[in-house]
Amino acid sequence: MLFPACHGNKQILFIREALRLADVQAPYRGPRQWQNGPYTYQNDDEGTWEERFCGEERIFIAEEKCMSYATAAV
Structure with missing residues (x-):
């Protein structure tokens, strides 16, 4: 998910x-x-590639959330 604070390709x-x-x-x-x-x-993140892996990555710009990406393996 992208948030308004995003600066394009940066x-x-x-x-x-x-x-x-x-x-x-x-x-x-x-x-x-x-x-x-x-x-x-x-x-x-939790788990390994072989297990039920799940996690979330977040990017902040000057402490304002810019991007969030969550993953879950089934």
């Missing part, structure tokens, strides 16, 4: 940076939290 470039910092044990998400300038990436 948040896409930011999330790509965050995903490059993924843990080798969980390469499908970025770190728990990462900040670069006014942007903050947060990742809350």
Whole structure:
């Protein structure tokens, strides 16, 4: 879900940076939290790829939520 605070392609470039910092044990998400300038990436996930994985990624710009993406494996 995108929120009004989004700045077009800037948040896409930011999330790509965050995903490059993924843990080798969980390469499908970025770190728990990462900040670069006014942007903050947060990742809350549970389970593993083989298990019932679920999680939510959020991006904030200057502490205002810009994007939220939730996932659940069945």
